[in-house]
Amino acid sequence: MKNIWIIANWKSNKTIAEALDWVDNVGPSIPENENLKVGVCPTFSCLSEVKKAITVGNYPLMVGAQDLSPFDAGAYTGEESAFLLKGLIDLSILGHSERRQNFSETDEIITKKVAQALQNNIMPLICIQSQDTPVPKDCRLVAYEPVFAIGTGKADTPENANEVAKVFKQKYGDDLEVIYGGSVNSSNVQKFVSQPDITGVLVGNASLDAGAFLSIIKALEG
Numbered sequence: 001m002k003n004i005w006i007i008a009n010w011k012s013n014k015t016i017a018e019a020l021d022w023v024d025n026v027g028p029s030i031p032e033n034e035n036l037k038v039g040v041c042p043t044f045s046c047l048s049e050v051k052k053a054i055t056v057g058n059y060p061l062m063v064g065a066q067d068l069s070p071f072d073a074g075a076y077t078g079e080e081s082a083f084l085l086k087g088l089i090d091l092s093i094l095g096h097s098e099r100r101q102n103f104s105e106t107d108e109i110i111t112k113k114v115a116q117a118l119q120n121n122i123m124p125l126i127c128i129q130s131q132d133t134p135v136p137k138d139c140r141l142v143a144y145e146p147v148f149a150i151g152t153g154k155a156d157t158p159e160n161a162n163e164v165a166k167v168f169k170q171k172y173g174d175d176l177e178v179i180y181g182g183s184v185n186s187s188n189v190q191k192f193v194s195q196p197d198i199t200g201v202l203v204g205n206a207s208l209d210a211g212a213f214l215s216i217i218k219a220l221e222g
C-alpha cells in the first residue's frame, strides 16, 4: 500500500496560542494508520511549543520546518541551521516558490540546504514548480507545486499533476515519492491522491483552520 502524505504548510501565520489550539484540535482526530503520514510545518517561533504539545499528546503528527540554513551552525546571523533544528523536526520544506520569488533562492542554494538537512537526519521535502526544476541528490520526497495554483483556488488538474509526477519518477527513480500542492481542499484531495503516481498533498491555506484540515484527512477515509 502506498504512503499518503498530508503536510500542512502554515507559511508566516499563527501565534503560539493559535498553533497550540490547532494541535489540540487536530492531534486527537488523526487516524492511526502506518501509511498515513500527517505533518505540520509551523513558523520557527512556534516549532518547539508545537513539538512539545505533539509529544505530550502522543499524536501521530510529524513536525517540519518551512526552510533551513544552507550553512552549518555558527556566525550566520538570522539563520536556523539544520544542526540546531535536529531533534525538533522530522522534515523541512525546501525550495518553495515563495522563497524562490521573495528571497532569491536558487537551485544552488537549495542544494546546500538539502545537504544540511540530510547530514542532520532531516527529510527534505523539495518543492518543484515545473518539469525543469532539478531534484537534488538523495531527495526522496518532492512536492509538485505549480505557481499558478498556489493560493489562487485554481488547482492543477489531477491528471496533469500525475503526468508531472510520472516524469519525475522516470527521471529520479520509482522510489521517489511525489505529492501535489496548490489549492488543495477537501473537495479535490481525493482526486489527487487517487492518481497512481501521486502519494499525498501539501496544503497551504486549507491547513490553517483545524476543521478544514481535518476534513481533508476525512475525505480520504471514505
Ligand code: PEP
Residues within 6 Å of the ligand: 009, 145, 149, 150, 151, 152, 153, 181, 182, 183, 184, 202, 203, 204, 205, 206
Ligand atoms: C503551498 O504554498 O505550499 C500551498 C500548497 O498553498 P495553497 O494550498 O494555499 O495553494
